[in-house]
Amino acid sequence: MQVTETLKEGLKRGYTMTLSAKELDDKVMDKLKEAQPDIEMKGFRKGKVPLPLLKKQFGERVMGEAMQEAVDGAMNAHFEETGEQPAARPDVKMTNEDWKPGEDVELDMSYEALPDIPEVDLSKIKVERLVAKAADKDIKEALENLAKTAQDFKDRKKGTKSKDGDQVVMDFVGRVGGEAFDGGSAEDYPLVLGSNSFIPGFEEQLVGVKAGEEKVAKVKFPDDYQAPNLAGQDAEFTCTIKAVKEPVAAEINDALAEKYGAENLDALKEQIGERLESEYTGAARAVMKRGILDELDKLVSFELPPSMVKAEADSIAHQLWHDENPDVEGHDHPEIEPTEEHTKLAERRVRLGLLLAELGKKAEVDVTDAEMTQAVMEQARQYPGQEREFFEFVQQNPQMGQQLRAPIFEEKVIDHIAGQAKVTEKEVTKAKLEKAVEALDE
Template sequence: MQVTETLSDGLKRELKVVIPADELAGRLDTYLEDLKSKVRIKGFRPGKVPAAHLKRLYGRQAMAEIVSNMLNETTTKAVEDRSERPALQPEVDLSDDDAQKVLEGEIDLTYTMTYEVLPEIEIGKFDDIEIERPIVEISDEGVMEQVEQIAESNRPFEAKTGKTPKAEDGDRVTMSYVGKIDGVPFDGGADENGQLVLGSGRFIPGFEEQLVGVKKGEEKVVTVSFPEDYQAEHLAGKEATFDVTVKEIEAPGELKVDDEFAKGLGLESLDKLKEIVRGQIEGQFGQATRQKVKRQLLDKLDERFDFALPEKLVENEFENIWRQVENDMARSGKSFADEDTNEEATKADYRKIAERRVRLGLVLSEIGEKNEIQVTDEELQRAMYEQVRQYPGQEQQVFDYFKKTPAALAGLRAPIYEDKVVDYLLELAKVTDKVVTKEDLLKADEEDEDAAEKA
């Protein structure tokens, strides 16, 4: 094999590779010799088929297989011999005409391979990175507030008594209803025994208010408009009517938050319920804090590192992002004008996001490699089980999918690896805690939701 560099421009490389025709012919002879002892051809004893006859029958097919193997072997070896790390699999250029002549054994196998190498990244130290970690101190009052919300959702109700009791705010109405748009029932708009606490804000805006004052057995047509941002796009912004029949009206009963209430939830005491609620709050705030801290760290890494990026990696990342953008816009029915922008400007913004993602991915990968950070089999298995749990009844199919699809398995490994590298960096960085209110922490999360996608 003869390899000649024809281009070295930044991260771009182009090599010309030549494999002599006689080397291919030698491989073909070996292939056919091996085939002779295996093939069964009428009129010939096993192992006695003439080489010329085998070549006439199987030569072209065998050569195609040999050439395919040679392309894989030689592209890999050419890169290894140069001690380079391709960003993606090298692209091979071999014309159809030349390929046909190679298969016939008329010419050398000559092709061009192009690829981009990964940039050299000087990692340096990270003990000068300063991170402010927002934390929320969980008070007993905050825990009790959550407990009372749980209790409210489990409040007992009792049938209203009297001659003709009417529904009031706080009452629970049991009803059947059928929703219609332009007189035609729509999917998901009907229920035979729906329950609604008036004033809870659970139904479409304006629905509950129209039930105040209804009586048991009463039939009523409720007219409302779905919000413009309603999650079901075929209903968003449309006016609908609901044919309602009131089956029962119940008044809220007395609510006691005590040990007996906790036992009704399957717990031994109110203190145990508080303990569980505190843990849930800590988990919720912990995730929000983690997201905020990780965002700060990635921002600082993005500011610190500036190097040439493999164009193909950026283009692939941009195409993935842009495909999602187009899908989201198609689902929402919105245009660029609706967002007060245009396609060109939006593409420029998302290309910057793609560049950031590629840059940070390369930096985190380099840090992890230099510090021998690895994802264990146990961690990968745990992530796989979490995915499997989301598909009850299809567990085996999901397992088989991951086993047969390396890209899917890599997709599970990547976020675990990234988080482990982030944890490693946070151990080196100067992290100081700052006490904030839960409103500030969660509000910050909402404000950063779009920006976090850049990570």
């Protein structure tokens, strides 16, 4: 195939490609010869159908496939010869639209080449790794939060009215049309007001009740209620209030520790300390990673493929628009034009993405099968009961696999860079670490 350059401007490339009629015909015949041994046709033994007859019968059918193989072969040869890599799949268009069999095929190919990435001396990068220890007050605060989560309830003073958040212990009987229905009655039922565990509108009517009082709550079952005989029906619940209890934090003792699987309170404190320091380490890594990326951004500058920048800017603008309009779930909204700020951020992301990919390639950074399996398992946990289906989905969709692989690869490249850079540790308080993390969003 003849390839002629028509455009070389920055990273933009353009070529005309001519596939001669003879080349195409030869490829068609090669494909027919390859298939000939397995073809049966009336009047001929298997594998003995003459090629001219096969061409007449199947020539047009294999023409498109042969043409595609010729184009792909020419593109691969071109990229191997030039050493260029396209930023996206090249755009190939047939220019002689009135083409007929027996004529040459004229094509236009255009693409944006990936830029040459300059060498980077990673030893010039200087960053801090923040180190925060779990202070006694931090562990105490975490314990108090656990105690609130594991709250108990104690009786309010006799005659006190219930409030939102209180626990009401009651007997109740539910009726529809004056008749009690199955599953609509209970005794000594503990209901936390505001928990939204009952039919909409039920709990609100029990705010202000007192122990010993009888209250009739009138509600309507939702139209999509799980029991068809009750869906959309008006109902009355006669509630006999036995106790009104206020929430109190659980005591911080060995009993609380046992609720959370620890042997005793000291063991729970140790676990909390380890968990907090693990969280601090993760936060500190995020701060260090931003520092590394900022340093890299200062060290390198190269031309970027315009299409990659535009796609990233559009994605940023679209995501931010949805963040500001959370009620709009679909994409039925006006076209969103990226701002100059969006484009600037997109340029940074594309530049750093290309640089990290190049650094990872040179360092032979790889994502292992074990790491991928772990990533898929973690993602699958978000779909309880459908883990197998999710695994199959990932296997059948290479793009999904790449989405899971990309962040693992990036983190391993960051580790590689940190190993070459000058990293100094700085001990800080939890508050200063939190402030550094908050600054990442600015």
